[in-house]
Amino acid sequence: MEWRDQGIVLGTRKHGETSVVLEVMTETHGRHMGLVRGGRSKRMQPALQAGNLLELTWWARLDEHLGTFQVEPLQLNAARLLDSATAIYGIQTLAAHLRLLPERDPHPGLFKALGFISEHLADATLCGILLARFELAVLEELGFGLDLAQCALTGARANLAYVSPKTGRAVTREAGAPWAEKLLPLPVVLTEPDQADCDALAVRQALGLTGHFLSRHVYEPRGLSVPEARGGFITAVLKQLEAA
Known part of the structure; x- marks a missing residue:
């Protein structure tokens, strides 16, 4: 079995004296692992850092085997990401969310989103809302998508x-007024794609919304904790936005 694809590095773990098991998010083969022989060498280590884009060749005798990767670097993003707290925590959070998906299950939309977000993780005015949108996409791929297109009570789209914390459906300001204290705020940056830059309040609301449903539908039912890196990411983004 053999295939070629592009992949973004999510992480590695040591294997033996000189090799590593590489975990990547690929365009057409989903989240995938493989052995990189000599991956702990000084020559190979810079290419295998989280956030880097690689050209991959995977080979195994049988499809269910771990297999072996041959890698060629295409974009070495890791050095840039290491200069920013939001980027360091951000790439760790993105990787943790992608590990919720079945291994080798293709999600080309998430691969493209991961690549785009990775380019903006150091920009506090963008990365907070981009992560929230990514989390909405992960929820959708896992079968827990939110309905933010129209009001659950009136059908209105303006x-x-x-958002109802139970149903995940949106509600207008007027219709939701009697229950406002029990509902989750829905920042406009999640309903209007053209709006990207956001302030600290919008980030708090957006990530509070997605965090609620990730915990309720995914992490808690699996007996998992929300990644610590997510909290570090939120703190780092808010610190930058509030200082601006």
Whole structure:
């Protein structure tokens, strides 16, 4: 069995004296692992850092085997990411969310989103909302997508301001007013794709919303804790936005 694909590095773990098991998110083969012989060498280590884009060749005798990767670097993003706290925590959070998906299950949309977000993880005005949108996409891929297109009570598509914490459906400001204290705020940056830059309040609301449903539908039912890196990411983003 053999295939070629592009992949973004999510992480590695040591294997033997000189090799590593490489974990990548690929465009057409999903989240995939493989052995990189000599991956702990000084020559190979810079290419195998989280966030880097690689050209991959995977080979195994049988499809169910771990297999072996041959890698060629295409974009070495890791050095840039290491200069920013939001980027360091961000790439760790993205990797943790992708590990919720079945291994080798293709998700080309998430691969493209991962690549785009990786380029903006050091920009506090963008990366907070981009992560929230990525988390919405992960929820959708796992079968827990939110309905943020129209009001659950009136069918209206304008002035959406809240989300039910139970159903994940949006509600307009007027319709939700009597229950506002029990509803989750819905920042406009999650309903209008053209809006990307956001302030600290929008980041708190957006990531509070996605965090609620990730915990409720995914992490808690699996007996997992929300990644610590996510909290570090939020703290780092808010610190930068509030200082601006």
